[in-house]
Amino acid sequence: MNANAVRILFLKDLYLSRRFLFGYLAGAMASAIMTCLPYKAASDVGFILMITVTIATGIHMIGLLMLGDGLEHTRAFVLSMPVSVLDYSVSKIAVVLCTFLIPWSLMLGLAMMGSFLLPYAKPGVVVVLPAIFCFMLSCFTIQLVSAVVTDSIGWTIVVMVAGNVGLNLFLMNFNADPSVIAAAKSETVTWPPLVLQVLAVEWLVILGAIAMAFYFQTRKRDLV
Numbered sequence: 001m002n003a004n005a006v007r008i009l010f011l012k013d014l015y016l017s018r019r020f021l022f023g024y025l026a027g028a029m030a031s032a033i034m035t036c037l038p039y040k041a042a043s044d045v046g047f048i049l050m051i052t053v054t055i056a057t058g059i060h061m062i063g064l065l066m067l068g069d070g071l072e073h074t075r076a077f078v079l080s081m082p083v084s085v086l087d088y089s090v091s092k093i094a095v096v097l098c099t100f101l102i103p104w105s106l107m108l109g110l111a112m113m114g115s116f117l118l119p120y121a122k123p124g125v126v127v128v129l130p131a132i133f134c135f136m137l138s139c140f141t142i143q144l145v146s147a148v149v150t151d152s153i154g155w156t157i158v159v160m161v162a163g164n165v166g167l168n169l170f171l172m173n174f175n176a177d178p179s180v181i182a183a184a185k186s187e188t189v190t191w192p193p194l195v196l197q198v199l200a201v202e203w204l205v206i207l208g209a210i211a212m213a214f215y216f217q218t219r220k221r222d223l224v
Helices: 002-016 018-036 041-072 072-077 084-119 125-150 155-176 178-184 195-219
Strands: none
Touching: 002 018, 002 084, 018 041, 018 084, 041 084, 041 125, 041 155, 084 125, 084 195, 125 155, 125 178, 125 195, 178 195
């Protein structure tokens, strides 16, 4: 693998997606700030917006940076240069992950900071937030695998819709659990066994999906 080629391709795609990324960062910051307001209606809207920004960022960046190359035939041009399939594959997956994780990390960080710093917030909420955000991250990594394996916008959207349905079911069941409710309302940070189990499963899915994406992408011999 040519590290310099990977770096150049990564920075090229990051530069081309900069306007969209700034837009998602602005949406991420606005929605995270709304969740910290002392009004339930505003905080609920902010939480919905955070989910919306996360979903939109994921599907847009996969479509723009990965699937878009095939539709616009830029993949053939890139591979006509002294760039290997491995270099191209690593840079693509890395930049898609990076552009998703930037607004995702900002929202999670601001929401958790608000839970600690705001006088009317409950510190116990920081136990619930990572599980919800990691579920969204796991859905995104599964979408990434779908895009790599199928190279199809249609199938990737199907996986995205399935992930959104799964997210709603997860939120309904997770937030209804008595141990999670008690932890979220607590003045201290306590980690119920259910939350730790959920986080362990989510990170297994995340790491496994990323490994599968790299495996299937780098196994391809012809990306044109």
